Amino acid sequence: MGTDGFDKSPSGDVTADLLPDRLELSDGRVCECRALVEDDAEALLEFLPRMHGETDFVNYFPGEFDWTVEQEREFLRKRMDNPLALSIAAEVDGRIIGLGGAAAPDFRRMQHHAEVGLAVLKEFWHLGIGRRIMELSIEWGRRVGLHKMYLRVYDYNTRARGMYRKLGFIEEAALREDIRRADGTFGNTIIMSLVYEES
Numbered sequence: 001m002g003t004d005g006f007d008k009s010p011s012g013d014v015t016a017d018l019l020p021d022r023l024e025l026s027d028g029r030v031c032e033c034r035a036l037v038e039d040d041a042e043a044l045l046e047f048l049p050r051m052h053g054e055t056d057f058v059n060y061f062p063g064e065f066d067w068t069v070e071q072e073r074e075f076l077r078k079r080m081d082n083p084l085a086l087s088i089a090a091e092v093d094g095r096i097i098g099l100g101g102a103a104a105p106d107f108r109r110m111q112h113h114a115e116v117g118l119a120v121l122k123e124f125w126h127l128g129i130g131r132r133i134m135e136l137s138i139e140w141g142r143r144v145g146l147h148k149m150y151l152r153v154y155d156y157n158t159r160a161r162g163m164y165r166k167l168g169f170i171e172e173a174a175l176r177e178d179i180r181r182a183d184g185t186f187g188n189t190i191i192m193s194l195v196y197e198e199s
């Protein structure tokens with residue numbers, strides 16, 4: 001246990017206890033959540049632009065993402081070296097159809113919390129995959145000793161906000177006119193958080 005109150009051992013063991021995870025879908029298929037690895041870089045370069053083009057709920061506009069495989073590999077390497085980060089790939093029939101994970105900031109003053117995020121390809125919505133990715137991320141945070149988990153969600157993403165509320169997150173702040181929507185209007189970003197001691 002660190003002097004400031006939580007276990008700083010690498011999250012690798014915690015991740016290995018949680019993943020891979022198997023979820024039977026209502027349509028009979030199986031979704032496997034596993035840890036992302038550097039060799040997923042190419043698959044992510046297919047997944048990400050497709051996902052960005054499907055909704056107005058994520059930071060990238062369609063076509064804005066322009067990373068190379070090497071940049072993606074570097075990102076994944078750094079992410080895997082981070083002892084306070086979790087990165088999940090959700091696969092169906094061997095194809096990445098969802099991503100999720102959480103990471104604590106670099107500053108020790110803030111390392112008692114982590115930001116969580118996720119996305120699932122549209123054709124796989126409503127099958128319980130988003131909820132499972134979130135449940136795994138929340139449990140990971142609990143096991144690595146986080147005090148709090150938080151996320152940012154656009155105010156018009158009512159479905160995601162509903163899911164987060166069901167999972168115990170509360171809306172604690174709004175950043176006004178924070179993002180530009182595809183139609184040119186502005187939207188607020190809502191900060192939602194879960195404090196483990198309260199859940």
Ligand SMILES: CC(C)(COP(=O)(O)OP(=O)(O)OC[C@H]1O[C@@H](n2cnc3c(N)ncnc32)[C@H](O)[C@@H]1OP(=O)(O)O)[C@@H](O)C(=O)NCCC(=O)NCCS
Binds near residue numbers: 126
């Ligand atoms: C948000 C997202 C991840 C949800 O993924 P999903 O796999 O479709 O989610 P699930 O099938 O697990 O459903 C999530 C839960 O939300 C619930 N839900 C859906 N709409 C809801 C609403 N309006 N109010 C309350 N709950 C709602 C569902 O009932 C489900 O709960 P249940 O498991 O108790 O039935 C997915 O829609 C997505 O990737 N969207 C685009 C990217 C995005 O918005 N990411 C989040 C950015 S903050």
